[in-house]
Amino acid sequence: VHEMGLAREILDVVRKHAAGRPVTCVVMEVGAFSGVNADALRFCTEALFSSETGRKPAVEVRRIPGRFACACGRVYESFEPLCACPDCGGFEREMTGGGDLRVISIEVED
Amino acid sequence: MARIPVNESPRERNARMAAENRKRFGGRRVFNMIGSPGSGKTSILERTAALLGPALAVIEGDVQTALDAERITRHGSRAVQIETGGACHLNAEMVAEAIEKIDLDGVEVVVIENVGNLVCPSGFDLGEDAKVAVVSLPEGDEKPVKYPALFMRAAAVIVNKTDLAGIVDYDIERVKADCRKLNADVRVFEVSAKTGAGIREWVEYLRKG
Numbered sequence: 001v002h003e004m005g006l007a008r009e010i011l012d013v014v015r016k017h018a019a020g021r022p023v024t025c026v027v028m029e030v031g032a033f034s035g036v037n038a039d040a041l042r043f044c045t046e047a048l049f050s051s052e053t054g055r056k057p058a059v060e061v062r063r064i065p066g067r068f069a070c071a072c073g074r075v076y077e078s079f080e081p082l083c084a085c086p087d088c089g090g091f092e093r094e095m096t097g098g099g100d101l102r103v104i105s106i107e108v109e110d
Numbered sequence: 111m112a113r114i115p116v117n118e119s120p121r122e123r124n125a126r127m128a129a130e131n132r133k134r135f136g137g138r139r140v141f142n143m144i145g146s147p148g149s150g151k152t153s154i155l156e157r158t159a160a161l162l163g164p165a166l167a168v169i170e171g172d173v174q175t176a177l178d179a180e181r182i183t184r185h186g187s188r189a190v191q192i193e194t195g196g197a198c199h200l201n202a203e204m205v206a207e208a209i210e211k212i213d214l215d216g217v218e219v220v221v222i223e224n225v226g227n228l229v230c231p232s233g234f235d236l237g238e239d240a241k242v243a244v245v246s247l248p249e250g251d252e253k254p255v256k257y258p259a260l261f262m263r264a265a266a267v268i269v270n271k272t273d274l275a276g277i278v279d280y281d282i283e284r285v286k287a288d289c290r291k292l293n294a295d296v297r298v299f300e301v302s303a304k305t306g307a308g309i310r311e312w313v314e315y316l317r318k319g
Contacts, residue, residue, distance in 0.1 A: 002198060005197075013120055017114050018114070021112075033259045033262055035260075082288070091292075102118060103120065104116060104117060105117075
């Protein structure tokens with residue numbers, strides 16, 4: 001239920017990069033272990049853009065898997081938190097991705 | 111139409127403020143305590159305050175009331191209350207305001223007690239050195255696997271209300287195994303805030319790691 005607060009930050013980030021030009025599309029990535037619901041984030045971002053700018057850009061939210069670096073050397077990806085290393089079967093691993101969310105790109109009118 | 115690469119996290123503003131908080135904490139050991147409402151976070155901190163006294167400062171986050179801060183100061187530790195007025199988690203900005211209101215002179219350990227919630231707080235850095243997750247026996251033993259985002263990030267997990275073992279069904283070995291799968295380096299403390307069992311080991315961790 002913190003997606004609206006994140007949408008506010010997203011709007012600020014997008015506005016900074018758009019530099020006054022109308023925004024037609026926002027592409028985001030949400031990690032499987034970011035604690036953020038992709039659908040709620042898309043809904044909140046669209047709603048906030050509409051109310052603040054009077055325009056509703058296409059908002060695309062891509063879910064990306066967690067990325068794990070295992071002590072055995074294997075790097076693997078999974079959406080499942082309890083997915084053991086496919087090589088050694090262990091959990092001596094470090095999460096190196098899939099824990100955050102990012103605005104990847106935007107499209108603006110010229 | 112022009113496509114502009116952005117590659118920026120909407121959490122960066124919070125992360126910058128958390129870095130400022132970290133500076134203001136001045137090398138003290140700082141913990142972000144996260145658990146469900148009723149898991150016993152404040153009761154554990156009362157026991158902690160009874161042992162650490164003025165060496166402990168607590169930043170209390172609640173949706174409403176200053177009841178929790180009062181419970182801490184009764185034991186001789188300092189406490190400051192943040193009332194979020196509805197927000198389900200603390201952010202670095204709220205903690206920055208709390209730091210302004212508390213005297214950290216002589217304090218070795220700071221614990222920030224987050225709003226009772228296993229989801230939202232896990233994504234917000236407050237300027238802590240480590241996150242501590244609190245679970246308790248009556249909640250059931252599936253909490254770590256149901257809320258992996260928190261347990262992947264928690265350096266320590268407290269299993270509270272061990273005095274209820276045998277009264278409620280709870281497989282503590284399963285909980286410990288799941289916690290280790292989610293974070294291989296996790297420290298697990300079995301405590302009872304009611305009886306005081308396990309509190310010394312927890313306080314030792316707070317002081318020395």
